[in-house]
Structures are given as structure tokens and as C-alpha cells.
Amino acid sequence: MPRYALKLEYDGTGFVGWQMQDNGLSIQQVLESATAKLNANTPTPVTVAGRTDAGVHAEAQIAHVDYATDWPPNKLREALNFHMKPHRVVVRAAALVPNDFSARFSAIGRAYRYRILNRRARPALQEGQVWHVQRPLDVPAMHEAAQTLLGRHDFTSFRAAACQAKSPQRTLDRLDVTHTTETIEFTVEARSFLHHQVRNMVGTLKLVGDGTWPITRIAEILAARDRSQAGPTAPASGLTMLAVRYPTEIFPV
Amino acid sequence: MPRYALKLEYDGTGFVGWQMQDNGLSIQQVLESATAKLNANTPTPVTVAGRTDAGVHAEAQIAHVDYATDWPPNKLREALNFHMKPHRVVVRAAALVPNDFSARFSAIGRAYRYRILNRRARPALQEGQVWHVQRPLDVPAMHEAAQTLLGRHDFTSFRAAACQAKSPQRTLDRLDVTHTTETIEFTVEARSFLHHQVRNMVGTLKLVGDGTWPITRIAEILAARDRSQAGPTAPASGLTMLAVRYPTEIFPV
Numbered sequence: 001m002p003r004y005a006l007k008l009e010y011d012g013t014g015f016v017g018w019q020m021q022d023n024g025l026s027i028q029q030v031l032e033s034a035t036a037k038l039n040a041n042t043p044t045p046v047t048v049a050g051r052t053d054a055g056v057h058a059e060a061q062i063a064h065v066d067y068a069t070d071w072p073p074n075k076l077r078e079a080l081n082f083h084m085k086p087h088r089v090v091v092r093a094a095a096l097v098p099n100d101f102s103a104r105f106s107a108i109g110r111a112y113r114y115r116i117l118n119r120r121a122r123p124a125l126q127e128g129q130v131w132h133v134q135r136p137l138d139v140p141a142m143h144e145a146a147q148t149l150l151g152r153h154d155f156t157s158f159r160a161a162a163c164q165a166k167s168p169q170r171t172l173d174r175l176d177v178t179h180t181t182e183t184i185e186f187t188v189e190a191r192s193f194l195h196h197q198v199r200n201m202v203g204t205l206k207l208v209g210d211g212t213w214p215i216t217r218i219a220e221i222l223a224a225r226d227r228s229q230a231g232p233t234a235p236a237s238g239l240t241m242l243a244v245r246y247p248t249e250i251f252p253v
Numbered sequence: 254m255p256r257y258a259l260k261l262e263y264d265g266t267g268f269v270g271w272q273m274q275d276n277g278l279s280i281q282q283v284l285e286s287a288t289a290k291l292n293a294n295t296p297t298p299v300t301v302a303g304r305t306d307a308g309v310h311a312e313a314q315i316a317h318v319d320y321a322t323d324w325p326p327n328k329l330r331e332a333l334n335f336h337m338k339p340h341r342v343v344v345r346a347a348a349l350v351p352n353d354f355s356a357r358f359s360a361i362g363r364a365y366r367y368r369i370l371n372r373r374a375r376p377a378l379q380e381g382q383v384w385h386v387q388r389p390l391d392v393p394a395m396h397e398a399a400q401t402l403l404g405r406h407d408f409t410s411f412r413a414a415a416c417q418a419k420s421p422q423r424t425l426d427r428l429d430v431t432h433t434t435e436t437i438e439f440t441v442e443a444r445s446f447l448h449h450q451v452r453n454m455v456g457t458l459k460l461v462g463d464g465t466w467p468i469t470r471i472a473e474i475l476a477a478r479d480r481s482q483a484g485p486t487a488p489a490s491g492l493t494m495l496a497v498r499y500p501t502e503i504f505p506v
Contacts, residue, residue, distance in 0.1 A: 009377045057378060074373070081374055090374040120327070121334055121343040124262040125310060125382075125493075240378075 001066045004076055005097045005250045006031075006046075008061040011088035012236065013128040018051040018061075027052070027089055034083035035065050038076070049103045049244040050110055053196075055236030057129070060092070062244040064103040093251045101246075109173070109245030110193065114186040114202045115238045118179070130183070131202075131238035137209030139184055143177035145208045145218040146186075149201060150175060155194050156225040158204070160233070163195035168225070170194060175201065184209075187242075196233050204231035254319045257329055258350045258503045259284075259299075261314040264341035265489065266381040271304040271314075280305070280342055287336035288318050291329070302356045302497040303363055306449075308489030310382070313345070315497040317356040346504045354499075362426070362498030363446065367439040367455045368491045371432070383436070384455075384491035390462030392437055396430035398461045398471040399439075402454060403428060408447055409478035411457070413486070416448035421478070423447060428454065437462075440495075449486050457484035 008031070016024035020032075028046065035044040049062040071079075073094040080091045100106075117123045117130040118137050152171040159168055174189035186205070188198050204221060207213045221229045261284070269277035273285075281299065288297035302315040324332075326347040333344045353359075370376050370383040371390050405424040412421055427442035439458070441451050457474060460466045474482045 009374070011378050011380070059378065077373065085375075088377040088380060090377045092372065092374045119345065120330065121262070121345045122338075124341040124343045125264050125312065127264070127341060129378075 001068060001099070002070055003064055003066050003097050003099050003101060004071065004073065005095045005101065005103060006063045006065065006077075006080070006091050007093040007251050008058055008063060009090050009092050010058050010061070011128070012052060012054065012056045012058070013088075015054060017054040017056065018048055025087075030084050030087045030089045031063070031080070034080045037083045038071075038079055039067065047103050049107050050193075050241055052239075052241055053236050055128075056239045056241070058241040060243050061241050062103045062107070062246075062250070064097065064101060095250050097250060101250075103244070106246050107192070107244050108247060109189060109191055109243075110241070111174075111187070111189045111243040111245075112193075112198050113240045113242050114188065114198060114234065115240070116184040116186075116202075116206070117182060118184050119182045126183075128237050129240075131235045133206065133210075135210045137184060137206065138211070139177055139179045139209065141215055142184075142205045142209040145205055145215040146175040146177055146201070148215075148218045149222060153222055154225050155197055155222070157221050157227055157230045158197050158200040159194040159227060160196035160200070161227065165194055168194060170197065177205065199234040199236070199239060200227075200230055202238070203234040206234065207231045254321060254352070255323055256317055256319050256350050256352050256354060257324065257326065258348045258354065258356060259316045259318065259330075259333070259344050260346040260504050261311055261316060262343050262345050263311050263314070264381070265305060265307065265309045265311070266341075268307060270307040270309065271301055277307075278340075283337050283340045283342045284316070284333070287333045290336045291324075291332055292320065300356050302360050303446075303494055305492075305494055306489050308381075309492045309494070311494040313496050314494050315356045315360070315499075315503070317350065317354060348503050350503060354503075356497070359499050360445070360497050361500060362442060362444055362496075363494070364427075364440070364442045364496040364498075365446075365451050366493045366495050367441065367451060367487065368493070369437040369439075369455075369459070370435060371437050372435045379436075381490050382493075384488045386459065386463075388463045390437060390459065391464065392430055392432045392462065394468055395437075395458045395462040398458055398468040399428040399430055399454070401468075401471045402475060406475055407478050408450055408475070410474050410480055410483045411450050411453040412447040412480060413449035413453070414480065418447055421447060423450065430458065452487040452489070452492060453480075453483055455491070456487040459487065460484045 077091045077094040115130045156168040176187045299316045330344045330347040368383045409421040429440045
């Protein structure tokens with residue numbers, strides 16, 4: 001059974017998230033409807049690197065799927081894209097991978113971007129792609145506070161109640177906060193994240209940015225290991241999955 | 254009568270363009286519904302720097318409007334934005350300007366960006382914001398060809414039949430073609446443009462990029478002063494109005 005890795009791009013707006021649910025259309029459902037169509041309508045499940053929440057986007061989510069027959073990777077990409085029309089989900093690239101490759105378990109790094117539109121006027125061009133915050137935020141203060149979170153820690157304070165991970169320990173490799181004129185970007189990298197970890201970190205750092213909390217509060221929140229000490233979960237719309245890293249490059253540019 | 258300049262952002266998708274038309278909603282109509290609401294529902298017309306076509310976007314279109322009463326500029330912005338909900342049109346900033354200022358006639362420079370998504374898979378995240386071209390384009394060749402168009406020329410070959418300008422002479426100050434992984438950007442600057450000039454230049458340069466025409470063909474097309482010699486008009490979706498320049502900066506950052 002040949003195994004294929006898929007590099008996916010999607011706009012999460014209007015979807016219930018990656019995972020199938022009763023209350024609406026999921027990315028998984030759009031993709032697995034297409035994978036089944038190429039397999040005589042037999043269910044053909046897909047495994048994904050990170051199950052994104054409702055409204056979260058991806059520039060390069062990675063998934064894998066097995067087929068009984070050989071597909072030239074480019075033909076597989078074209079055929080899946082044909083069947084996923086007109087949904088805002090596409091396969092950017094497909095590649096044949098070894099049978100022991102797992103989009104989820106082979107991943108050694110995940111990168112996300114979170115965007116805040118920091119201005120008075122609501123977004124027109126970036127609607128659904130940003131968190132709109134009207135109060136001016138102090139970007140250097142947020143960046144300095146963010147550095148407190150780097151390294152290996154118990155991230156219980158930034159973990160969703162529904163999180164199914166066995167351990168609350170994670171190693172945060174990068175949390176940069178930068179800005180252009182009106183847009184603030186958080187670039188976040190780790191081997192893996194707890195459920196809502198990125199959005200909870202952003203929602204907490206925002207309270208440093210708007211002056212509610214001092215920079216030193218972030219270390220206290222982390223040490224408290226108590227979700228109620230941290231800030232609210234930032235909205236899904238600002239979050240985009242940027243990249244998944246594996247020991248071997250699957251999609252050479 | 255105090256005069257106010259407005260810096261507008263809009264997503265042109267689904268609009269018939271700037272100008273009012275019978276066949277659908279225009280940006281002008283959304284804005285002038287709002288300007289009238291702040292003026293006891295009296296028609297309160299707006300003058301704009303550049304009347305964009307259907308599907309064309311703006312990050313910073315400039316308009317001006319007169320009111321009989323004084324408005325603190327920030328209040329004017331907030332009130333107009335309130336009345337334009339939920340349309341994807343917003344006032345990013347408002348400023349009091351001299352009575353002889355015209356958004357249209359005082360402008361000394363206009364800048365546009367045109368984006369091509371150059372890859373096999375259709376756009377998911379950038380749907381409606383790019384021209385999707387599947388065939389790989391040669392960016393350095395397009396950039397080199399574009400430089401032929403710089404300076405003062407008769408741009409009849411790149412002018413829409415419906416263009417109402419008195420003269421086909423224009424001075425093109427910049428036409429840079431650059432790219433990141435999958436996105437090709439044209440950055441175009443001039444004092445003013447003929448109708449469809451940017452989209453016709455892009456549609457023509459694309460034929461150099463895909464190898465249909467040699468670089469030298471662009472100079473021949475320009476010299477021909479014949480619209481039928483140039484390439485087709487590139488789709489509206491890729492075009493965004495970036496900036497309008499005036500002798501004095503109206504909206505200091």
C-alpha cells in the first residue's frame with residue numbers, strides 16, 4: 001500500500017475545524033470525501049499533523065493517506081483538488097512517503113502564526129484572518145514577556161480544559177512578536193502544542209500589550225499551573241498553521 | 254464647509270466597482286449611504302482618487318467629502334464605519350483638509366499592487382485576491398520586459414476602449430516584478446493611469462513570463478499604439494490600490 005503525504009492549504013472560516021462533527025462541515029470531511037472518490041467510494045481515512053479548531057487556517061498542514069494502487073503524486077493532487085471544489089481547501093503538493101511515515105507522529109516541529117489587526121477600523125480586506133484589537137498594543141512589551149515562556153515548562157496555565165494530551169509539559173522553541181504598521185504577528189514554534197496553547201498564550205500576552213498586566217506577570221502565570229490565572233483564549237480567526245517539520249524534508253521547494 | 258479626506262480600505266469582491274451602477278452594489282453607494290446618514294439623509298457626495306473596477310481592492314483609497322458642520326475626524330471615521338457595517342468597506346482614517354484639496358485632482362502619485370498566485374493548486378486562502386496562473390512564469394523576464402514601459406509614453410496599446418482620458422500619454426515611474434515562493438507581485442506607480450492600464454500591462458507581461466512572447470515584444474507593442482497588439486486584461490481580483498500621494502502628507506503615520 002503506497003502512502004502519500006499531502007500539503008494542505010485551507011481557509012478555516014465557516015468550517016467546524018479539522019475533525020468531523022455533527023454540527024457542520026469539517027476540513028477532514030471535505031478531504032475524505034475526495035480521498036474516497038478516488039477509491040471507488042470506499043472510506044479512505046487521512047491522518048493529520050495537527051487537528052486545527054473551527055475558524056483556524058492553514059498554509060501548510062500535512063496529512064497522509066494510503067491507497068491500494070499507485071498514484072503519480074501530481075495526478076493525486078489534481079484529482080483531490082478537483083473533487084474538493086468549490087471548498088476553500090486545496091492540496092498544494094503530494095509526495096510518496098515511506099510506509100512508516102506518519103504526518104502526526106513523525107513530526108518534530110510545528111509552526112503557527114497569529115495575527116492581530118491593531119487599529120480602530122474593523123478589518124475589510126483581512127476579515128476572518130485576524131483578531132481585531134482596537135486598543136493600541138505595546139509590541140516590545142509583548143515580545144519581552146513572550147520570551148519568559150521559551151524552553152521546557154508545564155504549560156497547564158495555557159491548556160484548554162478539553163486537552164487530551166497525557167503531559168502538560170511542552171518545549172516552546174520560539175515566540176516572536178513583531179509588527180508592521182497595523183498588523184502584529186506572533187510566530188510560534190514547538191515540537192507540539194497543547195490544545196489552545198497558542199491562542200491562550202496570545203490572549204494572555206495581549207493583556208500585557210494593552211497594559212492590564214506587567215511583563216513579570218507572565219512568569220507568575222506559568223508558575224501557577226492554573227488556567228484561571230491566564231488570559232482568555234484569543235479568537236480562532238487570527239491563527240494559521242504555517243509549517244510542519246519532519247526529520248527528512250518531504251516537499252523540497 | 255469643512256472638507257475631510259478619508260483613507261478607505263475595501264475588499265472589491267462582489268461589488269460592481271467604485272462607481273454607482275444599476276446592476277449591483279458599489280463602494281460609492283455603501284460610502285455615500287453612510288455620508289448621507291450623518292447629514293440628515295441629505296445626499297452627501299464623495300470624490301475619490303481612483304475609480305476602481307468591479308473586484309478591485311484597496312488598502313488605501315483616498316476620498317474627500319464636505320460637511321456643513323464640524324466633525325472631529327476620529328468621530329467621523331467611527332460614525333461612517335458604524336453605518337457601513339457589515340460591508341467590507343472601512344474608513345481607516347479621516348483628516349480635516351483645506352477646501353482646495355481634491356482627492357482626485359490634488360493627487361500627484363498613485364500606487365497599485367497586482368498579485369499572481371503561480372502554482373498548480375487553486376487559491377484557498379487568497380481566493381478573490383489573486384490571479385491564479387498555473388503555468389510557471391519567468392519572473393526575471395517579466396521584470397526586464399516591464400522596464401521597457403518606464404517613462405513617458407503613449408500607452409494606447411494598454412488602454413481600455415472605454416477610457417475617457419483626454420490624452421493617452423502617461424509617465425510610468427515604477428513597474429517592479431518580484432516573487433516569493435508562489436506569489437508574484439507587480440508594484441506599479443505613476444502620477445495617474447489610463448483605464449485598465451495596470452491590468453493590461455500585467456496581462457501582457459504574463460505572456461512574456463509564460464514564454465509566449467520574447468522580452469523585446471513589449472517595446473514593439475508600446476510603439477504600435479494599438480490595443481489589439483497587447484495581451485488580454487488581467488483579472489480584477491489580483492489588483493489592489495495601495496496608496497495615493499499628495500504634495501502634503503494628509504495622514505501622517
